[in-house]
Amino acid sequence: MISATSSFSTVEPVGLDPAVLRDQLFELWNRKELQTLNFVAIQGFSKLSEPLEALLTILESCPGKQKGRSHTLGHHILLEFQTWMKEHPQLTLSSLSEQQALELQHRALRLLTDTQASFVESLINIYHLGSLDPALLRLHIVKLQALKCYKEAAVLCVKLKLQKEVNMEEMCVPLILQDKMSLAESFVAGHKDLEQRLVTLLDSWCHPYFNVEQISVRFPRLSLSKHSMGQIQPKLLAKHILRLVEKFNIDHGLYPNALHKRRLDSLRFLMYKRFVEKSMTEDNWIDHVQCVVADDHELQIKLVEMLLQYCSIQKAAQWSLRYNIPRNRLPIGVWETQQSLPPDLQQICPSDSAQAEEWIPSQPHCQRFYQVPLTKDKVHFVDTVEALQRCRHIVLKDGGVVGVDMEWQPSFGCILTQRVALIQLAVYDQVFLLDLCENGFCQHPDTVSFIRSLFSKRNVLKLGYGMTGDLKCLLATWHQFLEEPLKMEGVLDLLRIHQKIQSGKVNRTHNGPKDVLVGEDSAEKGLSLMIRQVLGRPLDKTEQMSNWEKRPLRISQIRYAVADAYCLLDVYSILSSNPAHFGLPADLSSVSSSQSGKSGDKMRKEKQAKEKKWNLGKEECQGAQRLRVVCDNMLQGLGRYLRCLGVDVVMLENTDDHREAGRLAQAEGRVILTCGQPFQSLRSQVGEGLCLYLDCSEKARDQAVRVLKHFNIQPTPSDIFSRCQACNSDQYAAVPREDMVRMLKRKGFLQDQDNAEHAQQTSRQQEEEKLGDILTPCLTPQLPRYALHCRWAPLSGLDPDTLTFPGGAPIQLQAVPPALLPRIPHFYVCTRCGKVFWEGSHFGRVLSMFEEVLHITDKDTDFAEVPVTAAQQN
DSSP: OHHHHHHHHTOOOOOOOHHHHHHHHHHHHHTTOHHHHHHHHHHHHHHOSSHHHHHHHHHHTOOOOOTTOSSOHHHHHHHHHHHHHHTOTTOSGGGSOHHHHHHHHHHHHHHTTSSOHHHHHHHHHHHTGGGSOHHHHHHHHHHHHHTTOHHHHHHHHHHHTOGGGSOHHHHHHHHHHTTOHHHHHHHHTTOHHHHHHHHHHHHHTTSTTOOTHHHHHHOTTOOOOHHHHHTTOHHHHHHHHHHHHHHHTOOGGGOHHHHHHHHHHHHHHHHIIIIISOOSOHHHHHHHHHHHHTTOHHHHHHHHHHHHHHSOHHHHHHHHHHTTOOGGGSOTTHHHHHHHOOGGGSSOOOOGGGTTOOSSOOHHHHHHSOOOSOOGGGEEEEOSHHHHHHHHHHHTOTTOEEEEEEEEOOOTTSSSSOOEEEEEEEETTEEEEEETTSTTTTTOHHHHHHHHHHHHOTTSEEEESSHHHHHHHHHHHOTHHHHSOOOOOSEEEHHHHHHHHHHHHHHHTTTSSOOOOTTSSSSSOHHHHHHHHHHSSOOOOTTTTOOTTSSSOOHHHHHHHHHHHHHHHHHHHHHHHSGGGGTOOSOTHHHHHSSOHHHHHHHHHHHHHHHHHHHHHHOOSBOGGGOEEEEOTTOHHHHHHHHHTTOEEEEOOTTSOTHHHHHHHHHHTOEEEEOSTTHHHHHTTSOTTOEEEOOTTSOHHHHHHHHHHHTTOBOOTTTTTSSOTTTOOOEEEEEEHHHHHHHHHHTTSOOOGGGHHHHHHSOHHHHHHHHHHHOOSOOOSOOOTTGGGSEEOOGGGSOTTTOBOTTSOBOOGGGSOGGGTTTOSEEEEETTTOOEEEEESHHHHHHHHTTTTOOOOHHHHHHHTSSSOEEEEO
């Protein structure tokens, strides 16, 4: 008996309880003592009797993602466990029985149902989930989809290589509708048939007769919000398709609808450029229209219809003859016009002016645009190896300066990358044009070698403007540069210099008139703008969108190509001779080699935006006045609610371009609120966190609550109606009732029947004296609760004759009901738009509507109980 007891007392502990270890780790996690947590975890894992089983027990009870943490406690534990396993290679599933291993695998698989993607790879590796029966894994994927965990299902499929085991459409359609196109791409990547099926699916949604109800019928569990609908707009889909086609190298025949959509958009663009903007020559327009329409019969018919709308019935008849369009598909009157055309007008012919062009343009052209100081014999076409050798000898001279530019065929979005058709190399006394359309010349080893030598030679300065696009096209032209990248030495991008000049001009004229910035709407942009600013006259960009693959090139095309490269030499000469005048350092290359002005500005903007957002959220209450926003034209209801709460809101008009929101945000330090497709492009124009996407399906009130909560803004009752809901002004003029009565009578909106004869006999002088009495700078003492949050204008600024404010806005007296006068002692008039407000019951409704986000003190509560408390507009 004693022996048995003694034996029992020497039994070793069974191991550390996983729950105890979990509690220890959770406490350290909450205290943010990560180093101690790592040490305790490593020590604890060694004390567990069954580490693989215990890990699952710990993970199953770990909390999810917490605010302010980049990852979860479970993710942290998994990483530490993997580190510990490297020191204990003997610990594997193979050390367990088959039944035990299978049970642990099932538990690990269940853990992936409601956890984040960071768990996936670690659990797959630790528990060898890839070895499970594919049918079981497929069943788990289906379960995730039923739970609407589409992202998790896709990630797990990719990690376990199960793409062929599941339905591609059922996996990708929900991802696309949730704006997770990149994950859908990852799902199909590497599987040619899936890649093609994804493109075919997207293309089917671009069909003119596609109805979104087809998706609802096919996937009844999906809820199609307005945001989801935005992801399947034909324009956005066409952009995705063309990108995927290039990425996956997919045959063009698999996306006819997207290609037709892009070509139709291109055709509309060409119509606008030729007949509305009138910035494209007839010859260029003809070339591009033929390329865009090609052999698409429906586009040919559309072209005729557009010509009838934009140009003339004769032009429509000419093109209908060219494409031999059947009579039953022609618009009314076109066939009859065909029959009446004389033979010489039945053909589409280029203009004769191109053949008669002279090298030296007209005098008005020379006076208006930059001109190259070279005769035509100084321009050399290089299309043979022999000509290239002469070019090489001159261009690659040590210490030389070369202006570099490239031209390619415009694709109008139908192709994402174009091949270079012409390279212009300018030195101070001549220009070389490398014709890459010449058969055999482009891919000749000597040509490839010359291009590589040109860009890699350090002691030859190469000048360009916006060379990123040029280099992208170079890579599309010569795939050899992808395998063995070009070495870029001695390259100066004048775009960086231009941005530095512009930045300096903005700083110097910050309080004065706004200068024209690169990329803004102006007569000239980019290089042409720089040429005008430095050399006095802009470039003639008429031939910019030419057909650069058509030979022979017209004189005007050659002249444009030469000027585009040679002007870089002239600009560099002026800037390098007097850099201080343009606010540049003596070493111009230091601007380009150091962090670019654009990048620097962007980093500063992002830093300021982060600080601004942090400051916005730093104070929990007060301060609707601190938030300044610009709403796109789909959020006008939201804009009015925010103005009602005292937020400074600019609302775009229905005719405004969405880019106006980006311009206002940058110029005035505003946050962008949008619910449309431009969200991505607008977000890139402002700092992080300063462009908020809202769901259009939400009510305007709910949108307003979301915005205020997002930026931690808590308006006070004093903020309500501190801004005019009509025009956003925060300046009012207080008008007592007696003065309002006089104004109404003066303008004929109020007639006192008992004293009508007396009113008609009142002299003009007496009336003006009375008005003079009310137009005093004094402020009425009975101001509304929002008085401290407004600016108050004296009535002395009101014109006594017209009753208009200095900005020209008349008081909107017609909006004041005469029956209201006995009950309202004071009126408040917006000095910007003239709207009249008064205290009414509207305040109580707004107070109750936004009670959850308002900062209300005891004083405010007492004040809110007064029945007559709010500004009310008729």
